[in-house]
Amino acid sequence: AQEQRSPAQHLDTFEKLFGVTEGKRRNHTKGFCFEGEFMPLDTSVRELSNSPIFSGTSKVYGRVSHKGGKANPPDNTPGHYGLAFQITTSDNSLHMMSMNTEHFFPTSTVADFMAFLEAQANGPEATKAFVKDHPEIQEYKQYHAALSNQLHPYEGATYNSINTFYLVNEQGKKTPVRWSFVPSGEHDIVKTPQADFFLDNMQANIKNGGVSWDMVLTLASQGDDILNPHVKWSDDNKSMTVARLTVNKVMTESEGTCANMNFDPLAISKGFAPSEDPMLAARSAIYAVGLGRRLSEQ
Numbered sequence: 470a471q472e473q474r475s476p477a478q479h480l481d482t483f484e485k486l487f488g489v490t491e492g493k494r495r496n497h498t499k500g501f502c503f504e505g506e507f508m509p510l511d512t513s514v515r516e517l518s519n520s521p522i523f524s525g526t527s528k529v530y531g532r533v534s535h536k537g538g539k540a541n542p543p544d545n546t547p548g549h550y551g552l553a554f555q556i557t558t559s560d561n562s563l564h565m566m567s568m569n570t571e572h573f574f575p576t577s578t579v580a581d582f583m584a585f586l587e588a589q590a591n592g593p594e595a596t597k598a599f600v601k602d603h604p605e606i607q608e609y610k611q612y613h614a615a616l617s618n619q620l621h622p623y624e625g626a627t628y629n630s631i632n633t634f635y636l637v638n639e640q641g642k643k644t645p646v647r648w649s650f651v652p653s654g655e656h657d658i659v660k661t662p663q664a665d666f667f668l669d670n671m672q673a674n675i676k677n678g679g680v681s682w683d684m685v686l687t688l689a690s691q692g693d694d695i696l697n698p699h700v701k702w703s704d705d706n707k708s709m710t711v712a713r714l715t716v717n718k719v720m721t722e723s724e725g726t727c728a729n730m731n732f733d734p735l736a737i738s739k740g741f742a743p744s745e746d747p748m749l750a751a752r753s754a755i756y757a758v759g760l761g762r763r764l765s766e767q
């Protein structure tokens with residue numbers, strides 16, 4: 470059995486692997502801010518959820534990022550990305566989402582994921598031995614290596630909730646769902662790729678026709694694992710395109726408001742509820758400690 474570790478110890482593990490990025494996030498360290506709006510597209514979602522995010526157009530403040538705690542990974546090498554934002558509805562309800570481009574999580578449990586980071590911090594031999602003992606990570610690597618390795622800008626990528634949530638309707642009925650944000654149009658590379666060009670690229674795409682993503686809900690089918698983020702649901706599950714996120718403006722972290730925001734996956738509006746997947750509570754606790762640590766360094 471693995472010893473129980475605190476959120477602060479988990480954050481220490483990120484620092485051991487990636488170094489201390491003073492004043493900045495210890496994961497998803499590189500990124501920039503955006504502002505935009507969130508607009509419902511399909512009123513039938515209100516039969517499943519009475520969230521105010523589905524009843525009118527809302528203001529959005531968000532952040533796009535590179536996965537991982539390296540201070541400055543290059544934009545011109547394919548990687549995994551994050552999309553996180555806060556929706557403020559017209560009645561001042563808040564709702565946060567944070568997603569990434571993985572299709573499922575490398576491990577079933579937080580403890581195994583943290584042990585995997587520890588192994589990586591201990592070097593290639595330790596990593597190799599750990600992966601050999603953990604078929605889940607082999608599965609994750611094989612699946613993701615087979616996806617296209619083409620370079621996409623942040624705005625050309627699809628982002629997934631990975632963890633399960635419930636939609637809750639007026640009668641209190643709960644429906645387990647996951648979701649993806651899928652680019653609504655072609656958002657290609659339009660600037661010359663270099664180490665730092667994603668901000669300029671998104672700015673150009675906003676000008677040339679706009680940047681937006683469609684929120685596609687995936688409903689659990691009978692027997693789907695709703696607790697385990699390592700287990701992908703079938704592509705045949707029922708899906709619904711329910712809303713659109715449109716980006717109007719992008720800016721660096723120093724110009725925007727996202728640097729000191731905490732995109733807590735449990736900060737959700739009425740009409741949503743967390744699933745019993747223990748990773749959600751773990752993420753929430755670690756992000757809060759992360760915010761405290763980086764604020765204390767600024």
Ligand code: HEM
Binds near residue numbers: 569755
């Ligand atoms: C055991 C699981 C996980 C751990 C330990 C973890 C850890 C972290 C940490 C330490 C941060 C930086 C927090 C801060 O200082 O504000 C972070 C940010 C982030 N995480 Fe996770 N994470 C986990 C799972 C996930 C999953 C499953 C997703 C996607 C569905 C995700 C998406 C993100 C995103 C998008 C950010 C950046 C948000 C922003 O721009 O502020 N994480 N994570």
